[in-house]
Amino acid sequence: xxxHSVRVAVLGGGSFGTAIANIIAVNGHPTYLWxxxxxxxxxxxxxxxxxxxxxxxxxxxxxxxxxDLALAVDxxxxxxxxxxxxxxxxxxxxxxxxxxxxxxxxxTAKGIEPDGGFTLMSEILQQELSGHPIGVLxxxxxxxxxxAGQQTASVIASESEALTARVQQTLxxxxxxxxxxxxxxxxxxxxxxxxxxxxICGMAAAMGAGNxxxxxxxxxxxxxMGRFASAMGANPMTFLGLAGVGDLILTCTSxxxxxxxxxxxxxxxxxxxxxxxxLGQVAEGVNTLRQVKQKADDMDVYMPLVSGLYSILFERRExxxxxxxxxxxxxxxxxxxxxxx
Numbered sequence: 291x292x293x294h295s296v297r298v299a300v301l302g303g304g305s306f307g308t309a310i311a312n313i314i315a316v317n318g319h320p321t322y323l324w325x326x327x328x329x330x331x332x333x334x335x336x337x338x339x340x341x342x343x344x345x346x347x348x349x350x351x352x353x354x355x356x357x358d359l360a361l362a363v364d365x366x367x368x369x370x371x372x373x374x375x376x377x378x379x380x381x382x383x384x385x386x387x388x389x390x391x392x393x394x395x396x397x398t399a400k401g402i403e404p405d406g407g408f409t410l411m412s413e414i415l416q417q418e419l420s421g422h423p424i425g426v427l428x429x430x431x432x433x434x435x436x437x438a439g440q441q442t443a444s445v446i447a448s449e450s451e452a453l454t455a456r457v458q459q460t461l462x463x464x465x466x467x468x469x470x471x472x473x474x475x476x477x478x479x480x481x482x483x484x485x486x487x488x489x490i491c492g493m494a495a496a497m498g499a500g501n502x503x504x505x506x507x508x509x510x511x512x513x514x515m516g517r518f519a520s521a522m523g524a525n526p527m528t529f530l531g532l533a534g535v536g537d538l539i540l541t542c543t544s545x546x547x548x549x550x551x552x553x554x555x556x557x558x559x560x561x562x563x564x565x566x567x568x569l570g571q572v573a574e575g576v577n578t579l580r581q582v583k584q585k586a587d588d589m590d591v592y593m594p595l596v597s598g599l600y601s602i603l604f605e606r607r608e609x610x611x612x613x614x615x616x617x618x619x620x621x622x623x624x625x626x627x628x629x630x631x
Contacts, residue, residue: 295318295320296319296320296367296368296456296459296460297319297320297321297365297366297367298311298319298320298322298366298367298368298370299321299322299324299362299363299366299369299370300314300321300322300323300324300369300370300372301324301359301362301363301369301371301372301373301385302324302325302370302371302372302373302374302398303323303324303325303330303331303334303340303343303355304343304372304374304433305340305344305433305434306372306398306431306433306436307323307370307398308323308340308343308344308349308433308437309344309431309433309434309436309437310370310372310398310427310436310461311323311353312349312350312353312437313436313461313463313466314460314461315350315352315353316350316352316463317460317461317462317463318352319460320354321352321353321354322354322355322356322361322362322363323353323355323356323362324356324357324358324362324363325355325356325357326357327357328357330357331355331356331357332357334349334355335354335355335356343433344433344434344437347434347437359384359385360388363385363389363393365390366389366393367390367392367393367394367456368393368394368395368396368456368457368460369385369389369393369394369395369396370396370398371395371396371397371398371399371411371415372398372399373399374399374401374574375399375401375402375403375404375411375574375577376403376404376577378397378399378401378403378414379403379414379418382414382415382418382419385419386418386419389419389422391421393422394422394423394424394425394450394452394453394456394457395415395422395423395424395425396425396427396446396448396453396457397411397412397414397415397424397426397427397478398426398427398428399411399574400428400478400481400482400484400485400574401482401485401574401577401578402574402577402578402581402582404581408584408585410475410478410479410482411426411478412424412425412426412474412478423448423449423450423452423453424448424450424453424474425446425447425448425450425453425457425474426446426448426474426477426481427444427445427446427447427457427468428444428445428447428477428478428480428481428533428537429442429443429444429445429481429532429533429536429537430442430443430444430532430536430537430540430541431444431537431540432540432544432546432547435546436465436466439465440465441465441466441467442465442466442467443466443467443469443532444461444466444468444469444532445468445469445470445471445477445531445532445533446458446468446469446470446471447470447471447472447473447474447476447477447478447533448472448474449472449474454470458470469531469532471528471531471533473524473528475519475522475523475524476519476524476525476526476528476529476534477528477533479519479522479524480528480529480533480534480537480538481533481537482574482578483514483515483518483519483578483582484511484515484534484537484538484541484542485541485574485575485578486575486578486579486582486595486596486599487507487508487511487515487538487542488541488542488547488549488550488552488553488575489549489550489552489553489556489575489576489579489599490507490511490542490553490595490599491504491507491508491511491542491543491550491553492545492547492549492550492551492552492553492554492555492556492557493553493554493556493557493599494507494553494557495550495553495554496553496554496555496556496557497557497609504542504543507542507595508538508543510595511538511542511595512529512534512535512538513626514593514594514595514596515529515534515538516626517591517592517593517626518582518585518591518593521591522589549575551569552565552566552569552575552576555568556602556603557609562576562603579596579599579600579603580600580604582596583596583597583600594616594619598612598613598615598616
């Protein structure tokens with residue numbers, strides 16, 4: 291691994307973008323955090339705090355915060371794109387003429403492009419930034435705990451060994467550890483799919499579900515994720531790692547998860563539109579549910595939890611009726627992979 295400093299740009303001033311930019315700056319690498327809103331960038335730069343997304347956590351003095359995209363990306367060796375799915379492609383298009391020829395680009399977004407024919411974020415980068423090595427960073431990573439110095443691990447997935455080595459070296463610290471994986475599609479699908487199940491688990495918690503129910507939901511969610519990912523050409527074994535079961539457990543069991551909070555509010559009887567409007571941040575799981583339901587139907591992949599949640603949110607079915615159907619439906623095998631056909 292390289293030991294010299296790496297010039298890094300992190301695009302997106304949300305909680306996770308801010309957290310990883312801060313790690314890299316603390317590690318001594320020249321780091322630029324780009325925020326779209328000029329006023330917000332100036333306030334954060336002066337206060338040394340992202341009061342909107344990470345209030346109360348001081349940022350490294352060496353972290354450069356700017357709304358100038360060209361300045362942030364200029365001569366960057368490594369670029370992290372931490373932009374919500376609905377704006378991801380437009381930002382990728384904007385940075386295309388600004389990137390240095392050897393720049394490596396990593397997506398940290400956990401979503402699927404809306405109305406994009408089931409396009410993952412790293413696929414957008416491949417389409418828009420041809421010739422640049424592409425990677426995905428994903429795992430059980432709450433930004434608030436990262437900036438608080440809690441021990442955390444993540445996964446960098448790429449076909450490029452040079453990219454994975456650079457990301458590991460740039461982000462590694464006494465509190466942040468990065469593992470490598472070659473299954474970029476599987477790692478990325480894990481980060482996107484688990485948001486659906488976080489909504490389900492939040493809804494169940496609000497309705498008084500016990501430990502037995504939550505354990506069942508987590509385990510069957512993992513089975514659905516692996517089944518869908520396998521149909522998409524990913525390695526189902528990826529879902530036994532940090533980007534699969536690790537991220538699933540984290541997101542489905544904590545109210546720090548935006549998608550879990552969406553589900554909890556829905557379970558209390560609040561309308562979906564009101565819940566999403568009042569969140570203040572993007573909850574990717576709602577859009578991901580639409581995309582995955584359509585894709586699963588197209589590929590004839592059995593995903594009863596996805597279908598059930600879809601019918602509750604978008605077909606206005608009663609939760610009790612859907613739960614009853616799920617519990618009295620087909621009883622198949624517990625573990626599918628490795629079972630004789």
